[in-house]
Amino acid sequence: MTRMTVIGCGYLGAVHAACMAQSGHDVVGIDVDRPKVESLASGRPPFFEPGFETVLADAIASGRLRFTTDFAAAHGNQVHFVCVGTPQRAGENAADMTYVDAAVNALTPHLSPGDLVVGKSTVPVGTAGRLAGILRAAEPGAMLAWNPEFLREGFAVQDTLAPDRLVYGLPAAPADAAAKALLDEVYALPLSAGTPLVTTDYATAELVKVAANSFLATKISFINAMAEVCEATGADVSQLADAIGYDARIGRRFLNAGLGFGGGCLPKDIRAFMARAGELGADQALAFLREIDSINLRRRVRMVDLAREVCNGSIVGRRIAVLGAAFKPNSDDIRDSPALDVATQLQLQGATVVVTDPEAVTNARRASPGLHYADTAMEAAQDADLVMVLTEWDDYRSLDPDELASVVAGKHMLDGRNTLDPVRWRAAGWTYRALGRP
Numbered sequence: 269m270t271r272m273t274v275i276g277c278g279y280l281g282a283v284h285a286a287c288m289a290q291s292g293h294d295v296v297g298i299d300v301d302r303p304k305v306e307s308l309a310s311g312r313p314p315f316f317e318p319g320f321e322t323v324l325a326d327a328i329a330s331g332r333l334r335f336t337t338d339f340a341a342a343h344g345n346q347v348h349f350v351c352v353g354t355p356q357r358a359g360e361n362a363a364d365m366t367y368v369d370a371a372v373n374a375l376t377p378h379l380s381p382g383d384l385v386v387g388k389s390t391v392p393v394g395t396a397g398r399l400a401g402i403l404r405a406a407e408p409g410a411m412l413a414w415n416p417e418f419l420r421e422g423f424a425v426q427d428t429l430a431p432d433r434l435v436y437g438l439p440a441a442p443a444d445a446a447a448k449a450l451l452d453e454v455y456a457l458p459l460s461a462g463t464p465l466v467t468t469d470y471a472t473a474e475l476v477k478v479a480a481n482s483f484l485a486t487k488i489s490f491i492n493a494m495a496e497v498c499e500a501t502g503a504d505v506s507q508l509a510d511a512i513g514y515d516a517r518i519g520r521r522f523l524n525a526g527l528g529f530g531g532g533c534l535p536k537d538i539r540a541f542m543a544r545a546g547e548l549g550a551d552q553a554l555a556f557l558r559e560i561d562s563i564n565l566r567r568r569v570r571m572v573d574l575a576r577e578v579c580n581g582s583i584v585g586r587r588i589a590v591l592g593a594a595f596k597p598n599s600d601d602i603r604d605s606p607a608l609d610v611a612t613q614l615q616l617q618g619a620t621v622v623v624t625d626p627e628a629v630t631n632a633r634r635a636s637p638g639l640h641y642a643d644t645a646m647e648a649a650q651d652a653d654l655v656m657v658l659t660e661w662d663d664y665r666s667l668d669p670d671e672l673a674s675v676v677a678g679k680h681m682l683d684g685r686n687t688l689d690p691v692r693w694r695a696a697g698w699t700y701r702a703l704g705r706p
């Protein structure tokens with residue numbers, strides 16, 4: 269059992285804290301957001317993540333997990349995870365490091381010799397080296413490791429309890445052995461289950477994270493570029509993805525064409541990576557990421573154009589139902605959500621847009637109060653001239669075309685995620701259009 273602190277209790281940190289407690293460790297979660305801390309402390313997740321509520325409740329009931337806003341609670345713990353946000357800086361590509369710096373500065377007065385600070389936030393390469401200097405000045409006996417996190421929202425609990433790999437960016441010898449021993453104790457369960465472990469230096473560990481997200485973004489934009497060509501030729505990008513995906517060297521995962529990637533990670537991480545490469549004089553190496561970003565953003569514009577095409581050239585005054593607000597299914601996260609972005613553009617261009625989502629309406633309403641909202645797909649589709657599926661929730665995949673037809677004004681379906689069966693919808697008398705499919 270390790271006594272640990274988790275600083276920053278958002279989508280990453282709260283799940284990490286609860287899963288660490290579930291794994292037998294003694295955990296205190298620290299966050300500056302008092303309502304969030306109060307919600308977590310009372311066992312109420314401040315966001316939707318499948319399975320999290322149970323893990324949180326069990327961990328609190330076990331007495332091994334508590335939450336506070338007081339950094340003094342870190343005193344006496346051996347390991348301190350830093351999980352605060354690193355969002356895109358306003359008007360720039362670079363990451364905003366103020367939260368990481370503030371967290372480390374608030375932590376240092378409570379450190380003791382032998383403590384290990386573990387960075388989990390996604391950061392520009394070179395951050396760990398810089399933070400190690402700050403720590404050394406404050407508590408020479410403390411150590412720093414970089415341990416990037418690869419969890420996916422929607423699967424955060426399972427990815428935390430059973431990660432597909434662990435990466436330790438360790439300090440230089442002789443501190444490396446003690447740091448590794450503490451991390452091995454923290455991750456004893458996944459390690460004993462055979463989880464692959466890569467031990468390396470700070471810079472490599474930091475780069476593994478942004479390289480992984482850049483690769484994933486590239487895979488998505490690659491298939492979306494193919495979708496653009498498919499549209500120009502009348503070919504079908506879903507069949508193309510299936511066919512190339514059978515090649516084990518390529519693989520079918522992350523080849524779902526559609527509205528492209530959003531969320532609190534891929535878009536801002538590839539931009540921050542480009543910005544950091546620029547600072548390092550390596551901007552040419554990552555020039556391709558600019559194109560990955562452009563292909564991705566182009567999908568949103570194309571989606572709005574397609575809506576206009578379906579509405580005979582104008583969406584002004586048209587009623588459009590948008591099914592989906594979250595950036596992906598099984599999440600309430602609307603950060604850089606392609607669905608919400610498209611809904612906003614449609615509304616700005618004169619349509620009346622009614623948005624629904626199984627979990628994200630509260631967040632969407634807060635971020636985009638100018639849109640209209642409904643609790644269900646049937647409600648959103650009432651009198652709609654056009655229905656658009658922009659987040660591929662199972663609820664929408666299983667919609668009955670005949671039932672939906674009974675409430676709409678026009679039977680026009682735009683599938684922004686290639687998630688519906690065109691044959692079924694067309695057989696029920698709907699016009700069905702999708703990105704990259706005839």
Ligand SMILES: NC(=O)c1ccc[n+]([C@@H]2O[C@H](COP(=O)([O-])OP(=O)(O)OC[C@H]3O[C@@H](n4cnc5c(N)ncnc54)[C@H](O)[C@@H]3O)[C@@H](O)[C@H]2O)c1
Nearest residue numbers: 276277278279280299300301352353354367370371389390
């Ligand atoms: N969300 C994911 O799926 C995921 C996965 C892997 C890595 N990451 C990375 O993890 C980091 C956190 O992401 P997130 O999605 O959890 O963000 P988030 O915005 O959901 O959570 C960040 C939390 O940090 C808190 N915070 C800010 N400043 C603080 C301070 N000085 N002291 C204590 N708490 C503070 C905020 O109040 C918030 O609760 C980012 O670097 C992100 O790129 C996220």
Ligand SMILES: O=c1ccn([C@@H]2O[C@H](COP(=O)(O)OP(=O)(O)O[C@H]3O[C@H](CO)[C@@H](O)[C@H](O)[C@H]3O)[C@@H](O)[C@H]2O)c(=O)[nH]1
Nearest residue numbers: 417418419420421488522523524528529530531533595596
């Ligand atoms: O074939 C696909 C797969 C995904 N997406 C979109 O890509 C975005 C990101 O999806 P996903 O990667 O599943 O979600 P995240 O939870 O943002 O997870 C990514 O970002 C995290 C934060 O860095 C990492 O930890 C994860 O490993 C990485 O997958 C979403 O908008 C998806 O709709 C597609 O358009 N097509």
